[in-house]
Amino acid sequence: MIPAAFDYYRPTDMAGVLALLQQHGDDARVMAGGHSLIPMMKLRMAEVPHLIDLQDVAGLDQISLSAEEITLGAMVTQHTIINHSDLAQAAPILREAALQIADPQVRYMGTIGGNVANGDPGNDMPGLMQCLDARLTLIGPEGERQVAARDYYEAAYMTDRADDEVLVAITLPVPQGGYAYEKQKRKIGDYATAAAAVQISKADGKVATASVAMTNLSDVPVWSEAANAALIGSECTPEAVKTAVAAMLGDIDPSEDNRGPVAFKRHVAGVVLTRAINRAWSRA
Numbered sequence: 161m162i163p164a165a166f167d168y169y170r171p172t173d174m175a176g177v178l179a180l181l182q183q184h185g186d187d188a189r190v191m192a193g194g195h196s197l198i199p200m201m202k203l204r205m206a207e208v209p210h211l212i213d214l215q216d217v218a219g220l221d222q223i224s225l226s227a228e229e230i231t232l233g234a235m236v237t238q239h240t241i242i243n244h245s246d247l248a249q250a251a252p253i254l255r256e257a258a259l260q261i262a263d264p265q266v267r268y269m270g271t272i273g274g275n276v277a278n279g280d281p282g283n284d285m286p287g288l289m290q291c292l293d294a295r296l297t298l299i300g301p302e303g304e305r306q307v308a309a310r311d312y313y314e315a316a317y318m319t320d321r322a323d324d325e326v327l328v329a330i331t332l333p334v335p336q337g338g339y340a341y342e343k344q345k346r347k348i349g350d351y352a353t354a355a356a357a358v359q360i361s362k363a364d365g366k367v368a369t370a371s372v373a374m375t376n377l378s379d380v381p382v383w384s385e386a387a388n389a390a391l392i393g394s395e396c397t398p399e400a401v402k403t404a405v406a407a408m409l410g411d412i413d414p415s416e417d418n419r420g421p422v423a424f425k426r427h428v429a430g431v432v433l434t435r436a437i438n439r440a441w442s443r444a
């Protein structure tokens with residue numbers, strides 16, 4: 161449980177971070193809250209000869225809200241998301257999801273940027289960001305670029321981010337209508353066996369827009385266009401929900417592990433998604 165030796169850096173601006181990343185290449189890694197990276201280093205599953213702490217880099221922990229958009233700096237912690245009342249009002253699903261991550265101790269340190277950038281299929285925020293159609297702002301030696309959360313994840317721990325790029329912010333349209341984040345886990349503090357993020361808007365008694373994503377049921381988060389299509393235009397009847405759930409079950413690809421066999425995970429996925437759609441509709 162002791163990590164291999166590493167050099168520790170604490171730059172105060174992004175230029176310093178980028179310079180270190182360029183200088184050390186693959187041997188360098190940024191650290192945000194450290195609550196995914198440090199355990200990996202202690203278990204010797206990650207070796208990081210040059211560790212670049214982002215804590216002192218100015219401007220990464222801001223939250224900005226407008227009528228149309230929300231921007232979260234990469235270093236905004238899960239604790240801040242839970243306790244920011246304007247944010248909770250504008251996008252209550254963020255608070256509902258953050259409250260289901262780990263425990264207060266982890267949430268004090270764990271950041272939205274670390275959770276989203278990491279590419280761990282067990283992290284809750286990536287699926288939620290796909291549900292909310294977030295855009296990720298990355299900065300690297302060539303400057304800034306944006307990538308849609310729906311295009312960012314390639315495989316477990318493999319993302320569209322280059323080694324010399326840093327995630328600086330996440331921007332999402334202010335969510336409309338009802339929402340739900342539903343998570344099944346083995347015990348408090350555990351990663352999801354299955355989790356669902358659902359955002360639904362209603363017009364004339366019917367589903368006007370629907371966005372459904374699930375977590376830890378594939379090596380990447382799963383945003384299901386087929387599940388969305390099954391809901392849009394319906395009155396969210398039990399039949400429509402069943403069709404949407406069947407569509408999602410066609411898109412996930414869970415593997416057996418210590419959270420259970422594939423058949424169990426598929427069953428839990430169906431239960432969790434049904435609950436989430438019904439709760440989001442009741443709030444729409």
Ligand SMILES: Cc1cc2nc3c(=O)[nH]c(=O)nc-3n(C[C@H](O)[C@H](O)[C@H](O)COP(=O)(O)OP(=O)(O)OC[C@H]3O[C@@H](n4cnc5c(N)ncnc54)[C@H](O)[C@@H]3O)c2cc1C
Pocket residue numbers: 189190191192193194195196197198199214234260261262263266269270271272273274275276277278282283284285325326327328349350351352
């Ligand atoms: C006991 C325990 C239980 C947990 N349970 C859950 C859970 O239920 N759900 C859940 O979602 N998470 C869970 N986590 C993980 C926790 O939420 C992490 O803190 C979070 O996933 C990563 O955030 P971090 O700020 O700690 O990132 P770090 O650990 O600092 O970094 C994680 C990875 O992302 C990279 N990274 C970090 N920031 C950036 C950036 N700005 N740009 C580019 N790359 C970056 C790092 O290089 C590293 O590879 C748990 C952790 C623990 C210890």
